[in-house]
Amino acid sequence: MGSEWSILGTFTATIMIAYTVFDKFIPTHTRSYIQIYVHKIIGFLSPYIHITFPEFSGEHLKRSVLFTAIQTYLIENSSQLATKLKAEPANDTHKQFLLSMDDNEQITEIYKGAKLWWGSHKTMIKTQSFSFYPSSDEKRFYTLSFHKRHRDLIAASYIPHVLEQGKLIKLKNRQLKLYTNNCYTGWGGHRKSKWSHVVFEHPARFETLAMEQKLKEEIIDDLLTFKDGKEYYNKIGKAWKRGYLLYGPPGTGKSTMIAAMANFMYYDVYDLELTAVKDNTQLRTLLIETTSKSIIVIEDIDCSLDLTGKRVVKKEKDIIEDDKDPVKKAEEEENKDSKVTLSGLLNCIDGIWSGCAGERIIIFTTNYVEKLDPALIRSGRMDKKIELSYCCYEAFKVLAKNYLDVDYHGLFPIVEGLLKETKMTPADVAENMMPKSKNDDAGTCLKKLIESLEKAQEAAQKKKAEEEEARLKQEKEKEQSGQQEAKTGQKAGKEVIKENGFVH
Ligand SMILES: Nc1ncnc2c1ncn2[C@@H]1O[C@H](COP(=O)(O)OP(=O)(O)OP(=O)(O)O)[C@@H](O)[C@H]1O
Numbered sequence: 183m184g185s186e187w188s189i190l191g192t193f194t195a196t197i198m199i200a201y202t203v204f205d206k207f208i209p210t211h212t213r214s215y216i217q218i219y220v221h222k223i224i225g226f227l228s229p230y231i232h233i234t235f236p237e238f239s240g241e242h243l244k245r246s247v248l249f250t251a252i253q254t255y256l257i258e259n260s261s262q263l264a265t266k267l268k269a270e271p272a273n274d275t276h277k278q279f280l281l282s283m284d285d286n287e288q289i290t291e292i293y294k295g296a297k298l299w300w301g302s303h304k305t306m307i308k309t310q311s312f313s314f315y316p317s318s319d320e321k322r323f324y325t326l327s328f329h330k331r332h333r334d335l336i337a338a339s340y341i342p343h344v345l346e347q348g349k350l351i352k353l354k355n356r357q358l359k360l361y362t363n364n365c366y367t368g369w370g371g372h373r374k375s376k377w378s379h380v381v382f383e384h385p386a387r388f389e390t391l392a393m394e395q396k397l398k399e400e401i402i403d404d405l406l407t408f409k410d411g412k413e414y415y416n417k418i419g420k421a422w423k424r425g426y427l428l429y430g431p432p433g434t435g436k437s438t439m440i441a442a443m444a445n446f447m448y449y450d451v452y453d454l455e456l457t458a459v460k461d462n463t464q465l466r467t468l469l470i471e472t473t474s475k476s477i478i479v480i481e482d483i484d485c486s487l488d489l490t491g492k493r494v495v496k497k498e499k500d501i502i503e504d505d506k507d508p509v510k511k512a513e514e515e516e517n518k519d520s521k522v523t524l525s526g527l528l529n530c531i532d533g534i535w536s537g538c539a540g541e542r543i544i545i546f547t548t549n550y551v552e553k554l555d556p557a558l559i560r561s562g563r564m565d566k567k568i569e570l571s572y573c574c575y576e577a578f579k580v581l582a583k584n585y586l587d588v589d590y591h592g593l594f595p596i597v598e599g600l601l602k603e604t605k606m607t608p609a610d611v612a613e614n615m616m617p618k619s620k621n622d623d624a625g626t627c628l629k630k631l632i633e634s635l636e637k638a639q640e641a642a643q644k645k646k647a648e649e650e651e652a653r654l655k656q657e658k659e660k661e662q663s664g665q666q667e668a669k670t671g672q673k674a675g676k677e678v679i680k681e682n683g684f685v686h
């Protein structure tokens with residue numbers, strides 16, 4: 183192995199030196215002749231084949247997909263094998279770093295019994311232009327060397343394997359992104375709409391989501407079936423997309439579940455703010471721009487779209503007409519003309535968007551499911567409707583594990599009893615149970631929760647009693663007014679009889 187290494191090393195070094203000498207001392211037209219013959223002689227003498235994978239290729243010098251996939255594959259494998267490594271930031275956040283093979287370094291790999299060598303190289307291109315900044319005209323390329331007898335194995339099996347692995351690793355390591363649509367005025371006052379993004383780093387996971395275990399498993403199964411469903415959707419002739427409607431009171435975990443779904447599926451999130459979309463055309467453009475492997479979210483759909491088809495401008499009620507800021511006034515005037523209609527949204531979901539690359543999930547959330555137009559949530563558009571409700575005992579146990587790190591405590595049965603009788607959202611349960619100082623142990627936090635639950639129960643009972651009292655009062659008043667009416671009617675009747683002289 184050592185001798186093969188040195189032969190290959192000497193060979194590569196010789197080629198590199200030869201290229202440098204070529205570049206410096208030999209005129210261009212003579213170079214090409216010499217190159218052809220040198221290659222012929224080397225090919226004849228050497229039993230090895232060398233494949234070069236340049237970083238940039240094609241007419242427009244685009245970054246080669248092959249090079250990127252190989253780079254990812256080698257980063258995963260080379261850090262154990264190479265002795266000369268270089269460290270680079272792994273992503274936009276610069277919190278992690280990647281170790282890859284350094285320039286002019288080589289590693290050996292055995293694939294199905296065949297020995298092969300990867301080399302990482304860099305050459306500099308001489309430019310005529312003058313610049314104060316360091317030149318970035320570097321040419322990088324990988325070389326793959328192997329014995330002639332492995333030619334078929336490498337071409338038919340190994341290279342496709344590297345490319346597939348590279349793509350899979352890239353997918354696994356990629357940073358999830360959170361996109362939002364924001365409107366801004368471009369040059370010449372032209373209003374543009376597009377997505378802008380930040381790195382998505384929400385910690386929510388299904389394991390930490392407080393809800394009934396059975397429902398959680400059902401959702402996970404549904405997501406997995408969808409993820410592996412490419413062929414199935416193809417077979418049944420349906421676009422590879424799925425719609426979820428999440429509904430329930432505020433603080434029951436709708437947004438948290440979306441984040442958990444994104445982390446579970448490795449999908450980017452497109453948070454679509456409908457009130458910032460000018461019209462149906464712009465909505466279509468935005469949806470077309472979304473990529474596959476993504477979740478498109480429209481939160482509070484009941485507030486974003488008036489079901490008559492007109493748009494609702496958020497918080498408009500609160501502004502006193504006369505005191506309005508002129509810019510806001512102008513924006514509102516513009517908004518008046520803008521129309522994202524219900525039918526426009528439905529067309530986008532059913533039509534254009536369905537035709538785009540698949541593997542997309544669309545999620546609507548609402549606090550008031552009963553307000554929604556049935557057309558919007560019919561099966562086929564919203565395939566699964568998930569109700570997120572007040573905290574049950576099962577959900578509480580998940581929160582207790584998350585917040586207090588306990589699986590069971592003597593106070594659990596009291597909490598269980600109170601939760602059966604009291605409506606409290608997981609958000610409120612979590613808030614009441616959260617340690618407020620370093621000295622707060624599980625018992626202290628649970629006692630605080632019990633106190634809050636009891637208060638909530640008292641308040642609910644008081645409210646119920648007041649409502650009952652009001653109802654009884656109303657009924658009594660009704661009864662009394664009925665009696666009064668009857669009396670007045672009788673009296674009036676008697677007077678009529680008296681007047682007409684029909685007294686018996
Ligand atoms: N089911 C849950 N599991 C875990 N944490 C939860 C759950 N529900 C709520 N929470 C906690 O409460 C906070 C608020 O929850 P979230 O924003 O998901 O509620 P929401 O249903 O989207 O409310 P809204 O209808 O107001 O948008 C979250 O940050 C999370 O910490």
Ligand SMILES: [Mg+2]
Pocket residue numbers: 436437438481547
């Ligand atoms: Mg929410």
